[in-house]
Every structure is written in structure tokens, then in C-alpha cells.
Amino acid sequence: MENDTQSNTRDHISVPIVDGGIGLEALENTMRAKLCPGSPSWDAKCCIFRVPQVLKRHKREAYEPDFVSIGPFHHGGTQFQHMENVKQWYLNNLLSCRTNVSLKDLIDCVFQLEKSTRGFYAEPLDHLSQNDLVEMMILDGCFVIELFRKFVVRQTSDEKHVDGNDPIFRMDCMFQYLCHDLLLLENQLPWFVLQHLYNLTLDPEPDKYSPSLTILMLTAFTSQKPLNHNCDSYLGIMNIEFEKGVFRYFGYKRGTFKIPHLSIGELTDPLFRNLIAFEQCYHHHSHEITSYAFLVNKLVASSKDMEILCEKRIIDNWLSAEDGANYFSKLCNDTVLKKFYYDELCAQVKMHYQIKWYRWLEKLNRDYFANPWSAISLIAAAILLALTVVQTVYTIHN
Template identity: 85%
Template sequence: MENGTQSNTRDHISVPIVDGGIGLEALENTMRAKLCPASPSWDAKCCIFRVPQVLKRHKREAYEPDFVSIGPFHHGGKQFQHMENVKQWYLNNLLSRRTNVTLKNLIDCVFQLEKSAREFYAEPLDHLSQNDLVEMMILDGCFVIELFRKYPSDAEHVDGNDPIFRMDCMFQYLCHDLLLLENQVPWFVLQHLYNLTLDPEPDKYSPSLTILMLTAFTSQKPLNHNCYSYLGNLIAFEQCYHHHSHEITSYAFLMNKLVASSKDMEILCEKRIIDNWLSAEDGANYFSKLCNDTVLNKFYYDELCAQVKMHYQIKWYR
């Protein structure tokens, strides 16, 4: 402003204009190269998942292995190195005992299964070469099979120096790890390895692989921290696998309704309905934690709950 008069002059900012032709064309090409022509969803065969973080955050240790890595998701962890040595020892003992099968037989078998096995995992395994994945599945698969062949620990071919069966607690710890959703190899790979390494003697009884596994896993277990892991991983599987119904999730929701307080837990334990190794309060919170952040598409106990409610409303039975 000069001499009491207002200036009509305005300040201007100069904005450089980038040459749109080359710059925008380069951006278009870059974006086009990133577009996905196919759905990023996993293969229809996929059934081995990483537990979603929304579920894992409530109790991470219930979903991750402590002692042994099986499959690619936790492969190579330093804390599992001792068990990697045990796997190598188990495989060597297996090949020494089964003179009808060679390491080359195992490699040839799993090599044919490798491509299909990749499709069972919910994320790409690009970090593992074909040879790496074949080696991992042979070591992990034969370890699992041999472990359950040796159970119970008085089995005829248990070595006195076996580091697993020399510790009373180790087999139970390994069972925890082997039931984790993230810690798996495809069942069909185990089945092929099992069939290939059967006892060659025709009169020697060999249970099926399913029976072998169930023998170890179906013993009655009380309500404890390991039980949370078993149910939690089954629920995580139901949450991830779109072909599966929600029976286990429904069970957790039912028990969460039934056990609303520590007093409820005490009554159920007194009546021997639940065998609880936790405190009454922790036992009461057990099922509510399992239900956190889960989605229930269909409650399988709707009819049962309706019948119980109707029964309760009849004064004669009160």
C-alpha cells in the first residue's frame, strides 16, 4: 500500500507442470505390470493356513510350535535345530531297519507329489526350491511316522538313546506341536511315505496311519493350557477353511454360555462333567477366550438349547 491507496497487485506462485506424456505413460505401465490377472485367492485344495493375527493375538503360544517345526511355515527356526538333528537320526534308523526301501525311493516318491503338495498351503512357497521342499517333506513326514510307530515307548524298535522317549514329558510336548494348524505337511504325503516304509514281512501286523495317529491323540485330556491349543487350532481351521462347518466353534460358544462364572465351573467339576486342571476362574474364562473374534455362521446347538429352555420352563421339572 503506497500513499494511502490499496495495491491491486496479487502474489503469484509458479507451479511447474511435469511433462505428462512420458511421466504418465511410465506410471501407467508400472501400474499395469502390477495388476493381477488371476484371483490372489488360494487353490481350492488349500487346507493348511497361517492362523489369522486377529485370533493369534489373544494367545500366540497356543498357535506356534515350541520344539519341532513340521512343514514350511516355521521351517529353519534356530530353536528347532536340535529336533532337525533328531529327524536326520530318525530317517537314518528307518532306512537301516527297512532294507526294502532306499533314500532314492523316498526322493522319487515325494518328488512326484511336490507340485500338488504346494497347493495345500495358503501362501506361496516361492522361498523353497523343489529340492528343498522335497527334502523337508521327507524329513518331516518320516519323523512324524516314526514317532508314532514308536508310541507307546515300549515299542520294540525304540532305541534306548532316543532323546524323545528318554524324557517322560517330551512326547506330550511334541503332540502339542504336531496338532498346530501352521505346523503340518499334507496328509497324502504322509500316507505315501507310510505305505512305502511298511514292514515287508507279510505276517507282520501294521495298523493304518489313521489308527496309528488316533492311538496317541485320543486319550482323554483334562481342561488345561494344552487343551486350549487343541481347540483353538481346530477353531482357527474352521474359520479359515470355507468348505468346513463350524461344529467346534459351536461347541466353544455353547460352553461359553454354560460356564458364565467360576461358580458354574465348580458345579460342573463337582458333577464330573468337566475335568479341570486350571483354577475355577481360569476355567470359566477358557471358553470366552476361545470365542474372541470368531465368526459363527451356524450354531449347531440351536435345537438343543431350545429344548433345554423349554424343559426348564416346565414348572414340574424345577
């Protein structure tokens, strides 16, 4: 009994209340002062995020810039110092060529947008003062705009003029490297900032055509071509015909699967990964890109499946067939799909597959009509069998 009492005493620890509860009251006040009435760093309109570590750990280089920092998340990195000097050169070059806009005009414009700009980022930008943020937005925004302007001019003009002093275009590879960095979710400026800067820096000559900012950027990004092509053999599956469709459209009708065209190249991986990361972070956006990746991952289960889609010109795979097949499965790692947009489509394909006649017909095509010689052999065997039957019937009849 005495041992039990000692054991109970050891199991309980007395916590004294300091100064009649004053210590606890002080703790309560301290904790209450730290509480935030709302989200500490989340504006309702924010749409530029840091990629969650659970996604970034699979391929960090697909989410982080290599050459240039755009926006506040990677601003000030020592590896980007050379490009900061290039931005200064580009801004000076822009102001020298435009007589209708001054540096003061740019500062006045972006200064008015400074508060709204902060709200578009999913983190507080307390490390940047008002002046620092305005300067960064002007340098980064004008660099991006002027970079794309120069590229489009070089692509569309008859004379491929290259400024020998231009640090970007005197190196053939640099523009594609920069395109990689400019696709990244963490490396963005608010669109309205770019639009204001673009409008301010338009060419004052009325006879010169100036495309919209959207067309300018799309022209630059879509001009980037992959470097090599690899696609060899072909195979049929499930007796379903594949047909190239238009962007964003998947369809299935009478055994024909219509799929939008896709080219898999060097920029495809960071583009898809960052679009999927955006959908994972932004609650106002649908999961269309994530659904697309899940669907194609189910379709392309092997290198043979990839070769079929290449043969139908649905996918231009500039990787090896095996790497192309593994590409979409890696995209979907650790992603959450709140709504799969192709549920009905998959149900139709599954219903088609469950009809045994289609599977038998596919087996016949694969085993006996995979090449002309197999087909000829089958036809010859059928003719021989028919002649044998006719001869047998004739013999019995006689």
C-alpha cells in the same frame, strides 16, 4: 473480493501432466503389470494356513511350535536346529530297519507330489526350491510317522524297550511336548504326503500287524493323560438334568440335556484353538467346533457351573474350577460364527426356562433339598404343621 480470490488460489493445487500425459501412462503400465489375474497366493485346495494375528494375539504360544518345526511356515528357525538333527537320526534309523525301501524311493515318491504339496499351503513357498521342499517333506514326514510308530510299539508291547540313544523317548516329558507342536495349524504336512510315506515304509514282514495311519495317530494322541484333577462342590441349575452323551451329539428332551464328554487337560487348549482357527480360515468347513465352544461358554458361566458338569462326569476338568469356567470364554475371543449349529437346542432350553413351575421347583430343591439335613428339617416342619392343624381342627370340633 481480492482476499477471496487469493484464498481460492491457495486452496487449489495444480498438478501438471508430465510430457503430455506420458508420465501418467507409464504409471498406468507399471500398476497394470503388478496386477494379478487371480489370487496371488491362494489355491482352491489350500487348507494349511497361518493363524490370523487377531486370534494369535490372545495366546501366541498356543499357535506356535516350541520344539519342532513341521512344514514350511517355521522351517529354518534357529530354535529348531537340534530337532533337525534328530529328524536326520530318525530317517537314518528308519532306512536301516527297512530293507524294502531306499532313500531314492522316498525322493522319487515325494518329488512327484511336490507341485500338489505347494497348493495345500495358503502362502507361496517361493523361499523353498523344489529340492529343498522335497527334502523337508521327507525329513518331517518320516520323523512324524516313525515317532508315532515308536510310541505305539512302546505302549502296546509287553517289554517297554527304550533305545538309550533315542533323543525323544529317553526323556519322559519330550513326547508330550512334541504332541503340542504337532497339533498346531501352522505346523502341518498335507495328509496325502504322510500317507504315501507311511505306505512306503510299512514293515515288509506279512505276519506283523500294521494299523492305518489314522489309527496310529489317534492312538498316540489319545494316550496323553492330564496330570492332576480338581473338582469339588456341586450345584443344580434351572432344574435341568445333565447326561453324558456321545461325541458330536447335543440333545435336549424332557428336561435332560445330553452333552458329549470332554476332558480338559494340557493339550486341550492348543487343540481347540487351532481347530477353531482352521474353521475361521477354511471356507469349505462348517463351524461345528466354534459352535461347540460358544455353547459350552454359555453353559459354564461360573465355577459352580463347571462343578455341576464335573459331578455328572460330562467334563473332566484337570484345571481349577475357576480356570475351567474361564477356558471357553477365552476360546471365543475375536471369532466369527457364520452359523450357530445349536440354535434349535438353545431355543428348547430357553422355552423350558420360561416355564415358571420349573424355576419354582428348582428354587425349592436348592433351598430345602440341597443336603439331607435341610430335607429332614423341611419334612419335620411339614409333619409338625400337619399335627398342629389336626389338633386345631379337633379342638374346634370338640
